[in-house]
Amino acid sequence: MLPHTTGSRPSEAAIEVRGLRKLFGTTTALDGVDLTVAPGTVCGLLGPNGAGKTTLVRILATLSLPDGGHARVAGLDVTRDPARVRAAISLTGQYASVDELITGRENLEMFARLHRMRGPAVRRRAEELLERFGLQDAAGRAVRTYSGGMRRKLDLAVSLVVPPAVIFLDEPTTGLDPQSRYGLWDSVRELVRGGTTILLTSQYLDEADHLSDRIAVLGNPDGTGGRVIAEGTSSALKSSLGRGYIDLTVRHADQLARAAEALVRTGAGPVEVHHELRRVTLATGRSTGPGTTVLTAALSELEASGVAVEDLALRRPTLDEVFIGLMAAPDTTEKAV
Template sequence: MLEPPTSSRPAGAGIEVRGLRKRFGTTTALDGVDLTVAPGTVCGLLGPNGAGKTTLIRILATLSPPDGGHARVAGHDVVASAAQVRGRIALTGQYASVDELISGRENLEMFARLHRIRGAAVRRRAEELLERFGLQEAGRRPVRTYSGGMRRRLDLAAGLVVPPSVFFLDEPTTGLDPQSRYGLWDSVRELVRAGTTVLLTTQYLDEADHLADRIAVLGAPEGTGGRVIAEGTPSALKSSLGREYLDLTVRHHAGLTAAAEALARTGAGTVEVRAELRRVTLATGPASGPGTQVLADALHELRSADVQVEDLTLRRPTLDEVFISLTAAPARAREAA
């Protein structure tokens, strides 16, 4: 169980951001960010490097003051009521912030005492968290002997000594192997089921796709600073791209050119060749018609050209493709200006 002996987590504790601005010298990091995260949900915060993701997290966690606008976290203003905000949040950054010289159990007991947990409840809470995150056997070992995945799990456990109303996860699975990543995903899902609101930044878009109820994409539409350039559910963002993809793998490299020419003759969109994968991709355009018709036309052209096909798939865009489309558009606009 992730609940503390006595939980002070208030109901309806989400995140509200309006017109948030932040400058560092002549650099505009945030330029009027608006964002709402409903209580008990996961919001994935995406954006290229320099878009302002970490700056936004630091402001919401009361680690950096904004230059304009306002924000409320767990029902409290991050400037006027910073102490109340700090008492209701947890933050896990890109690197584990635990003490490597002491054991995992001692780390958790230390955090428990910092949260004013006393007596036998300290050891009991540490044991609960070690069990929850699969660290019981390693609990007495110095943290310096832990693997990267174990350190990240311990770092997450430390943030849950008293379950927060709002949890900020800033690229929490960077450098982890797939098994460790999936384990952390399960922990985040359990935390949200218990009512915690999560704001997640990540470079792994499949992570946001699996965990996030909604996604906000930060970008710099005018090249001046971070703004929310797109927001919605993962499904809605994929649909907004207005296209589908036909992925074709040929049996032999020699068939790549004929396959690309056959797909181009459908007139349904643009064709991309990935020779190293023996793959040709047709990205349909908004006026290409239903995907089933595109597929039928493609099969006709491929048969006419006698292309030997190993695999053929019609699919929706991935979140990676949506992200690239959204974040590349401002750069193209600046180059054309």
């Protein structure tokens, strides 16, 4: 394994962004973004379309220049030292950038030569990466015959020919089946265990939930440009929402309305009915007391209404629900532990 190419000291942040601004004509894409990512961690970068996620990644990857503020990656200023930044990073987008007309092994060997590797080291590095990503059996096949999951694995393998200090993963599992997604998750976890820092953008919030050590949410609350409106661990962001949920699944679909009425009578919060799932969801808040108290009240009301319960569970918010809550009322920037 080759060493990281990096200019940072161990104590430095792997990514440090302060007051970053970007304009496109009269449109402000980024309006004072602040972000810090510790070495050897995964930071999930979330936000709606137009919030500036891609713009931020392009600036950090030296593909675009900021109009204000500053950013450092692997201890290097992205504006003053772009060549060294590019030597320390890898950018893997949602579309594989490998050559489909040649084999997987040939792709890896080609990129090894582009990185000035020579002789037996080229073949040795290609074989190491084929084994690491489980592509040995397909190594001699043209990439055009690969499945979507195999192409994404090869794309990630190519980015690791010379292990970078920081990897930008832009929606890496878009379009993949669940098995391929989980396989790529395992590869990401292995990279982090080896000390690599990852900035992950994803349209799948469960992906960010499972992989990220910390999450930053970009938003554009007043239309003036994207900035970080919430940041913290997944657990802390869920706690910041200030509510929990009770999910009730009824045995008989014709009892959904009666079940919803019973939950409304608890006075805990709003109720949502999901007809296709035979489920009713009740939101609980800090003002309603402990969730277990509301759960007890719900059971009493359901029993009195004669509702046949198939399943009843008290749970924390999902990251999707946190995201929806932030987009609905992003009035302040939230910092969580």
